[in-house]
Amino acid sequence: MTQTEELTAPEAEAVNAMLGALIDEARKRGLDLMGIDHPAIDVRAAVAAWVVAARSFKPVPTGA
Secondary structure (H helix, E strand, O other), X not given: OOHHHHOOHHHHHHHHHHHHXXXXXXXXXXXXXXXXXXXXXXXXXXXXXXXXXXXXXXXXXXXO
């Protein structure tokens, strides 16, 4: 099972939105994430892994 398959529907939508934003921002800076050298599938996998890891994030209380 890949991490993309572990995503809930809202998480999958978030990954798609983040991926689109990353592709657009990279294109503005002269990088083509959809090209052969930087395949979007690897970027999607990295974002999905980040979303899955974020599930276990526990906020640390601040003294505020």
